[in-house]
Amino acid sequence: MGFGIKLKVWGDYACFSRPEMKVERVSYDVITPSAARGILEAIHWKPAIKWVIDRIYVLNPIEFDNIRRNEVTGIISANNIKKAMKGQEVELYQNTNAERAQRATLLLKNVAYVIEAHFEMTSNAGEEDSPEKHYNIFLRRARQGQCFHRPYFGCREFPLHFELVEEQLPESYYSDLDEKDLGWMLWDIDFKNNMTPKFFRATMKKGVIDIPKL
Numbered sequence: 713m714g715f716g717i718k719l720k721v722w723g724d725y726a727c728f729s730r731p732e733m734k735v736e737r738v739s740y741d742v743i744t745p746s747a748a749r750g751i752l753e754a755i756h757w758k759p760a761i762k763w764v765i766d767r768i769y770v771l772n773p774i775e776f777d778n779i780r781r782n783e784v785t786g787i788i789s790a791n792n793i794k795k796a797m798k799g800q801e802v803e804l805y806q807n808t809n810a811e812r813a814q815r816a817t818l819l820l821k822n823v824a825y826v827i828e829a830h831f832e833m834t835s836n837a838g839e840e841d842s843p844e845k846h847y848n849i850f851l852r853r854a855r856q857g858q859c860f861h862r863p864y865f866g867c868r869e870f871p872l873h874f875e876l877v878e879e880q881l882p883e884s885y886y887s888d889l890d891e892k893d894l895g896w897m898l899w900d901i902d903f904k905n906n907m908t909p910k911f912f913r914a915t916m917k918k919g920v921i922d923i924p925k926l
Contacts (some may be wrong), residue, residue: 715830715847716766719854720882721751722824723872725777726865727817731898731909737817739866741774742916745923746900747866748827751874754863756850760837768921769826773885777821784811823865826877851876884919892916899926 721743728740728747745765752763784806792802831850833843853859854876864871886892894914902908910926 715843718877719827720877721872721874723865725819725821725870726823727819728866736815739819741894742770743825744898751863754861755859756853760841761831761846762834763829763831765829765923767828770919771824771882771884772822775821779817780814781817782812783815785813786811886919
């Protein structure tokens with residue numbers, strides 16, 4: 713195991729969409745490991761390291777809310793982009809008035825977690841890369857609130873705040889709850905195997921979810 717960190721993240725809203733829902737967005741009860749990894753990568757990531765999520769601490773009670781949002785129904789055609797790269801005249805824009813649809817979202821509100829994770833060195837690490845170097849870079853950036861892009865809870869319109877946990881962990885709302893079954897949850901996407909999604913059975917014990925290494 714590499715160098716470990718604990719990062720507290722919180723925000724007003726979050727939506728970690730269930731992939732089985734085709735049109736309307738419905739959030740998982742808690743943050744997914746892949747979303748947690750994306751938060752850490754927004755603070756510090758290089759090809760030399762790979763973030764691994766170990767545990768997720770659920771600090772606030774799980775609360776849902778309903779909203780309706782305007783979303784576009786399509787995307788810009790990849791063929792049109794290729795044509796534009798070849799110098800052909802094409803329209804590279806989306807008509808948001810014509811392609812707009814109002815969809816419901818079941819999201820989380822008043823969320824707060826602690827992400828416990830570590831990173832491992834990859835085959836892309838060079839001679840100048842070392843675990844100590846990247847560990848200290850992450851600590852410095854997290855302490856100063858620096859990030860490559862603003863991390864968010866599932867959707868970009870739900871930005872989050874973060875701070876490094878260096879002392880005692882905050883108490884969880886579920887610290888007295890022995891066990892809660894959260895069902896099957898998306899673990900991550902296997903990009904090396906035809907973008908295959910992987911799932912795991914999430915169980916929260918006293919506010920803590922142990923993430924398996926699949």
